[in-house]
Amino acid sequence: MPTYQSPGVYVEEVAAGARPLAGVGTAIAAFVGLTESGPFNKPTLVSNWTQFTGTFGGFVAGSYLAQSVYGYFMNGGGNCYVVRIGQDPGASGSAPRVSHPKELTAAPTAQIGRLKATALDPAAKAGDVSVQITDPGGESPSADMFKVLVKRSGEVIEEFDSATLAKGKQNVVTMVNAASKLITLEETGSGTLERPPNAETALVAPAPAVLPSRGLSADDYVGDVAERSGFAALEAVEEVTMLCVPDLMSAYQQGAIDLDTVQAVQTAMIAHCELMGDRIAILDPPPGFNAQQIKEWRVDKARYDSMYATLYWPWIQTMNPATGRLSFIPPSGHVAGIWGRNDDTRGVHKAPANEVIRGVVDIEINITRNEHDLLNPEGINCIRAFPGRGIRVWGARTLSSDPAWRYLNVRRLFNYLEETILSGTNWVVFEPNDEALWAKIRRTISAFLVQEWRSGALFGSTPDEAFYVKCDSETNPSEGIDAGQVVCEIGVAPVKPAEFVIFRLAQFSGGTSLVSE
Numbered sequence: 022m023p024t025y026q027s028p029g030v031y032v033e034e035v036a037a038g039a040r041p042l043a044g045v046g047t048a049i050a051a052f053v054g055l056t057e058s059g060p061f062n063k064p065t066l067v068s069n070w071t072q073f074t075g076t077f078g079g080f081v082a083g084s085y086l087a088q089s090v091y092g093y094f095m096n097g098g099g100n101c102y103v104v105r106i107g108q109d110p111g112a113s114g115s116a117p118r119v120s121h122p123k124e125l126t127a128a129p130t131a132q133i134g135r136l137k138a139t140a141l142d143p144a145a146k147a148g149d150v151s152v153q154i155t156d157p158g159g160e161s162p163s164a165d166m167f168k169v170l171v172k173r174s175g176e177v178i179e180e181f182d183s184a185t186l187a188k189g190k191q192n193v194v195t196m197v198n199a200a201s202k203l204i205t206l207e208e209t210g211s212g213t214l215e216r217p218p219n220a221e222t223a224l225v226a227p228a229p230a231v232l233p234s235r236g237l238s239a240d241d242y243v244g245d246v247a248e249r250s251g252f253a254a255l256e257a258v259e260e261v262t263m264l265c266v267p268d269l270m271s272a273y274q275q276g277a278i279d280l281d282t283v284q285a286v287q288t289a290m291i292a293h294c295e296l297m298g299d300r301i302a303i304l305d306p307p308p309g310f311n312a313q314q315i316k317e318w319r320v321d322k323a324r325y326d327s328m329y330a331t332l333y334w335p336w337i338q339t340m341n342p343a344t345g346r347l348s349f350i351p352p353s354g355h356v357a358g359i360w361g362r363n364d365d366t367r368g369v370h371k372a373p374a375n376e377v378i379r380g381v382v383d384i385e386i387n388i389t390r391n392e393h394d395l396l397n398p399e400g401i402n403c404i405r406a407f408p409g410r411g412i413r414v415w416g417a418r419t420l421s422s423d424p425a426w427r428y429l430n431v432r433r434l435f436n437y438l439e440e441t442i443l444s445g446t447n448w449v450v451f452e453p454n455d456e457a458l459w460a461k462i463r464r465t466i467s468a469f470l471v472q473e474w475r476s477g478a479l480f481g482s483t484p485d486e487a488f489y490v491k492c493d494s495e496t497n498p499s500e501g502i503d504a505g506q507v508v509c510e511i512g513v514a515p516v517k518p519a520e521f522v523i524f525r526l527a528q529f530s531g532g533t534s535l536v537s538e
Contacts, residue, residue, distance in 0.1 A: 040461070042445035042469040047369040047437050048361035050093060050101040051261045051300075052354065053242060053252045054086030054268030061108035062250040064258050067101055070094050077103060080343040083275060085267040088341065089354025095380045096355050097362025102258055106241050106251060106268075129224035134217035135186070136193070137207045139345045140224050149174060150203055153221035157183050167216050169193060171203050178203060186216070205345055237277045242266055243289040252293060262436065263360060264290055264302045265353040273307065280307060284323050287330075291420075294329035299436050301419075301429070302327075305351035306334040306401075308385070312392035319399050328419045328426035333402045335385040337378060337412070349385050352378075352404060359414060360433075369437045370478035372417035372430040372518035378404065381412050400427075417518055431515045434478060438513065442466065454502050459492045462509050466490045470513065480514040488513045 025031065051064065057078025059065065067073045073090055080087045086103075093101060129140045129147055138152050153170040162183060171179040179201055184193035186208070197206045204224070244251015255261050269286055272278045278286075290302040304325075306315055315334050319325075325332075333352045341348040355378050363373040384404055388396075393403055393415070402416030417429045426432055446465065452458050467490050473479055474487040481487035492509035501508060 040445070040448060040465050042441055042465060045437065045440045045444055046100075046260055047262055047433065048099065048357075048364045049260045050098060050263040050265055050354075050357040050361075051104065051252065051255050051258070052086055052090055052093075052101060053104045053106060053255075053264075053266045054089075055081065055084040055107050055271070056086055056103070056105045057081045059103070059105050061105050062244065062248070062254055064102045064104050064254050067103050068099070073103065077105060080341070082341075082343040083271055085271045085350050085354075087343075088339065088350050089265060089267040092339065092350075092355035092380055093358040093361075096358025096378065097365065098358035099361050099365075100260075101357075102255065102261060104252060104254060106244070107237070108250075131222045131224045132209070133220075133222050135208055136217055137209045138204045138222075138224060139207070140204055141202065141346065145224070147225040148223040151175075151221055151223040152204065154217045154219055156219070159183055165216055166191075167193075167219075169197065170221075171197075171201060172221075173203060207345075237272045239278075239282050239285045239289065242269060242286045243293075252290065255293070256297065259299070261297075262300045262433075263357045264294060264300055265305075265357055266290060267305060267351045267353050270305050270308060270351045280322075283307065287323065287325070291325060291327045291330045295327060298329075299440050300329070301432065301436075302330040303353040303356055304330055304332045304420075305353045306332060306336075308336055308349065308351075310334070311386060312388050312396060315401060316395055316399060319396075319401055325420045326422050328421035328423065328432050330420045331402060331418070331429055332400060332420060333404060333414070333416075334396070335388075335404060337381045337404060338383040338385070339380055340382075347382060355379075355381065356414065368476055368478060370430055370434045370473075370476070370516055372428060372520075374402070374414050374417035374518070376414050377411040378414065384412060402429075417520070428518055428520075430518060434515050435513075438473070441469065442511075445469075449507065454497070454505075454507050456494070458507065459497065459509075462492045462507070463490050466492075466509065466511060470511075478516065480516045486514070 023033070059077035065076060067076065067090070070091055077087070090101065090103065129145050129150065131138045131152060133152060133154065140150050151172045153172065155168045155170060157166040157168045159182065165185045165187065166183050169181040169184055170177050181193065181196045183191055184196055185191050186193060194206045194208055197204065242251050244253035246253045246256055249257065252264060252266065255264070266286065269283055273280065273283050287302070287304050290304070294300045294302045307318065310318060319332065333356050336349040337352045337355060338347055338349050359376045359378065360373045363371055363376060384406055387406055388403060396403055397416060397418070400418045400420040402414065402418060404412065405415045406412045418427055419429050419432055421427060446462070449458065449462060470479065470488045470490070471484050474481065474484050479487035489512045490509065496508040496510055
């Protein structure tokens with residue numbers, strides 16, 4: 022309290038009213054896996070796709086991380102963290118030691134003028150396929166026409182005559198991509214439409230992305246907190262709310278790890294999220310499973326039981342720029358983007374389901390309603406294709422057996438409320454523990470929860486039905502005060518999703534009714 026020594030007018034600023042609580046971020050994903058370049062085992066903030074390619078490179082054959090991050094941004098995701106794994110720690114400190122690198126190569130390509138030719142078979146050997154540009158046949162061809170010969174092992178397999186670079190049905194890209202079984206063409210140049218040079222060009226493998234050759238183990242993904250490696254390094258990043266490890270499945274497909282290792286890593290993901298208490302693991306299923314197999318794997322093999330984990334199935338089909346073909350990838354990255362989009366448009370209290378997945382052309386397997394009836398009770402969130410309504414996420418459950426934490430939006434809402442209250446009430450520490458402080462705490466928390474109730478996050482027709490805040494002498498007895506504790510009890514009634522919509526129709530005999538006056 023200031024001391025006044027001389028007469029005069031003094032103006033002072035004093036705190037009045039409740040201290041506002043600002044809601045924390047609810048949809049910040051973390052991706053762990055293999056990238057073309059970038060720092061190893063360092064959680065790096067990425068805000069858009071351009072920033073990702075500038076730091077970690079582009080799409081890599083044999084890795085799903087870049088495609089998952091791309092799908093995350095495409096579906097409405099905002100900021101995310103990327104952790105690149107695969108480094109062999111050196112004998113001294115953090116110096117890298119990568120021996121006998123394994124090359125994951127894309128399909129052979131060749132640049133022919135302004136045209137880029139890519140082999141449809143990513144396993145084709147360099148030089149096995151070639152493209153030759155020659156003079157066109159026919160009578161009186163125009164000056165811009167040419168003939169394309171596609172050869173394999175020196176033998177002409179395909180021929181496309183009277184092709185041009187101009188728009189129309191004779192466009193060389195249109196002609197080749199519609200009929201060729203060996204290559205695809207892409208126009209990469211700009212400016213004048215010049216005819217490709219008369220030459221034969223062999224398709225060769227592009228510069229490979231170098232990834233560690235040793236068999237990836239669970240330790241590569243899980244990492245170590247002390248060494249700040251793997252997703253354990255994310256313990257130092259409080260903003261993360263979602264954890265995705267899509268490259269776990271690429272390593273499994275390539276035989277680097279087995280299914281037991283997949284389950285060990287996913288169990289560690291769940292343990293990490295439970296330890297942090299503010300994030301949820303989005304698990305990917307193994308590829309190629311049908312409805313019965315995924316249920317058996319979930320129930321008999323991967324017996325996960327956690328409110329901090331979700332599982333989405335089946336895999337989704339997107340364009341793979343690394344190979345130039347459609348391919349199936351794990352859904353976790355796209356799903357994480359949907360969570361972000363849902364939070365921006367509706368709020369974290371809304372179940373992130375019945376949402377279209379952008380950038381997806383198909384799913385690995387279409388299931389029936391009866392099959393879905395088997396999977397939904399096990400916490401398997403299905404991705405389904407509906408005629409005329411696109412491909413949608415059709416489930417919003419956690420992997421918990423506790424009915425109170427069955428729904429994903431309830432768990433995420435509590436994460437949001439807990440983090441907001443935690444980060445917004447640090448001013449309470451070391452304040453005088455008396456009734457005035459208790460009243461300030463009640464006002465601060467109540468004002469925040471009223472806003473959440475008005476936004477539709479809490480159930481009840483009035484604030485009193487939606488929540489309560491209790492911080493008084495009953496929750497703070499003298500022995501608690503002597504121990505330096507202030508206790509505030511908060512109860513909220515979260516909204517639950519309308520998962521089963523039931524309309525009851527009955528047949529009745531119509532007739533007129535006489536109303537006496």
